[in-house]
Amino acid sequence: MLAELEAYQATALSALGGAADPAALEAWRIAHLGTNGTLKGWLQRLKEVPKDERPAFGKRLNEVKSAVEGAFAARRDAVGTAPKGPPLDLTEPGTAPTVGCRHILTRTIDEIVDVFGRMGFSVATGPEIEDEWHNFTALNIPSGHPAREPTDNFYMGEQGGLRRLLRTQTSTVQIRAMEASRPPLKICAVGRVYRPDTHDATHFSMFHQIEGLYIDRDVSMVDLKSTLLQFAHAYFGPEAEVRMRPSFFPFTEPSAEVDMKMPVKGQWKWVELGGCGMVDPAVLEAVKIDPEEWTGFAFGLGVERIAMRKYGIGDIRWLFENDLRFLRQF
Numbered sequence: 001m002l003a004e005l006e007a008y009q010a011t012a013l014s015a016l017g018g019a020a021d022p023a024a025l026e027a028w029r030i031a032h033l034g035t036n037g038t039l040k041g042w043l044q045r046l047k048e049v050p051k052d053e054r055p056a057f058g059k060r061l062n063e064v065k066s067a068v069e070g071a072f073a074a075r076r077d078a079v080g081t082a083p084k085g086p087p088l089d090l091t092e093p094g095t096a097p098t099v100g101c102r103h104i105l106t107r108t109i110d111e112i113v114d115v116f117g118r119m120g121f122s123v124a125t126g127p128e129i130e131d132e133w134h135n136f137t138a139l140n141i142p143s144g145h146p147a148r149e150p151t152d153n154f155y156m157g158e159q160g161g162l163r164r165l166l167r168t169q170t171s172t173v174q175i176r177a178m179e180a181s182r183p184p185l186k187i188c189a190v191g192r193v194y195r196p197d198t199h200d201a202t203h204f205s206m207f208h209q210i211e212g213l214y215i216d217r218d219v220s221m222v223d224l225k226s227t228l229l230q231f232a233h234a235y236f237g238p239e240a241e242v243r244m245r246p247s248f249f250p251f252t253e254p255s256a257e258v259d260m261k262m263p264v265k266g267q268w269k270w271v272e273l274g275g276c277g278m279v280d281p282a283v284l285e286a287v288k289i290d291p292e293e294w295t296g297f298a299f300g301l302g303v304e305r306i307a308m309r310k311y312g313i314g315d316i317r318w319l320f321e322n323d324l325r326f327l328r329q330f
């Protein structure tokens, strides 16, 4: 066995001499010094050696081990290790780190809320899963009204005797704000709303609205129009204009559609942005606010409308596909 060990040392060392590059050297290391390598095998075979010969054999084995390991270290210094990557060229221009950016809708929302914040509106929120009371009844949308049709809503089952649904409008937050605090009240609310629309370039089953509500003594239509005009000037610039067209919403009386003249790809154009009006007395009564003492206005604008026109985005679906090539443009 001792002779075999001597032979092993000779073979191992001669194989090492033949390892001429880092890859060959590494293969040799694994074969001989690795966890399942031949040297480990020899250490295990020590048990087979008769007891009285074992000390001498063990001593020799240790010498072989150091010789082989020593030779490997020397060989590695001679051959060198594999380079870790491409050579470093200090004269090359650096690569700039990629910085993320906010989604164009998030940015639009933040900017809009910022403007209303400066006009004294505080931010209110409400749940996206709503009940019939907040989405319809308190907003003066009676049972049997077509807006409650199952085909126009995502109903989600009942709770406490009220059907629940994904809210179809942020007007729900008006009700929640008036239930939570007494007037005077000046809030805005932004968020997602849901309608079972077939997806196309201008329709998506989820989109965003910004809602405004101001309840105080002697609030009039003039306050409504001047608030919208101030917003338009602050957000789109001093040339912006506001136009109101008579309309109907159950929760406002009188009601109007809001158009704003805004820059669309460099040209000032009228764009229909949403609805507004004076809060209907029936809505105030639903939340136990005395309509003889308090009056108010409300408005609701489409965030995607604003962003798409302002940035020339031709398809609402692009906003929600998360294609980085699209998102990185803004």
Ligand code: DAH
Pocket (backbone or CB within 6 Å): 168, 169, 170, 171, 211, 212, 249, 251, 252, 274, 275, 276, 277, 297, 298, 299, 300, 301
């Ligand atoms: N909730 C309406 C919609 O989704 C928009 C709206 C109209 C909101 C008039 C209002 C309002 O607050 O006064 O179509």
